[in-house]
Amino acid sequence: MILDYKEIDDLNRYKVMSDTVVPRPIAWIVTEDNGVINAAPFSYFIPISSNPATLIVSIGKKDSGEPKDTLANILKHKKATICFVNKDNVEEVKKCSIALAKDESEIDKFEIEVQKVLEDYPAMVSSSQTALFCEFYGKIELPGETTPIILEIKKQFIEDNRLDEKFHIYVDNVGRCGAYFKAMVDL
Numbered sequence: 001m002i003l004d005y006k007e008i009d010d011l012n013r014y015k016v017m018s019d020t021v022v023p024r025p026i027a028w029i030v031t032e033d034n035g036v037i038n039a040a041p042f043s044y045f046i047p048i049s050s051n052p053a054t055l056i057v058s059i060g061k062k063d064s065g066e067p068k069d070t071l072a073n074i075l076k077h078k079k080a081t082i083c084f085v086n087k088d089n090v091e092e093v094k095k096c097s098i099a100l101a102k103d104e105s106e107i108d109k110f111e112i113e114v115q116k117v118l119e120d121y122p123a124m125v126s127s128s129q130t131a132l133f134c135e136f137y138g139k140i141e142l143p144g145e146t147t148p149i150i151l152e153i154k155k156q157f158i159e160d161n162r163l164d165e166k167f168h169i170y171v172d173n174v175g176r177c178g179a180y181f182k183a184m185v186d187l
Helices: 010-020 069-077 090-095
Strands: 027-033 036-042 045-050 053-059 079-084 130-139 147-158 174-177 180-183
Touching (some): 036 069, 053 130
Antiparallel strands (some): 027 079, 045 053, 053 147, 130 147, 174 180
């Protein structure tokens, strides 16, 4: 079977692509605006370079057509904290997929504990074993409903005893395998 992407609508193209490029990490992208902490789950991102240390994330629009809060906050404040999901907090990230108003916080609504690790960046989800502190690097202009942005990783939090002397990290991150969540250690 050959799928012609020109003949597939946006939603089904997304499903085919996201079910094919697996596993993908699942993480909260935490941003802040006017004192409201936004913690949105994402699995549509991937590293693109180690020098500069960058990753790319595609962010869709709200049903109204305006940018999602994550995108609006990153473009306004130029900062984001990416908190990786692990087997102990996967249920919390599922709750955060519910769309909330801009002035509502997933952190408050779902009572997710956060900690301010670095003063210049949004808080991180306390139960994450690793988190990336990122700054806006650039935006890619593409037609369609998503906006790909490049984030530069400036600093990283890693729980004690999860980094060995050869810089290998041992975390229990959860990945997306098509429509399912899977612990990366089970792969």
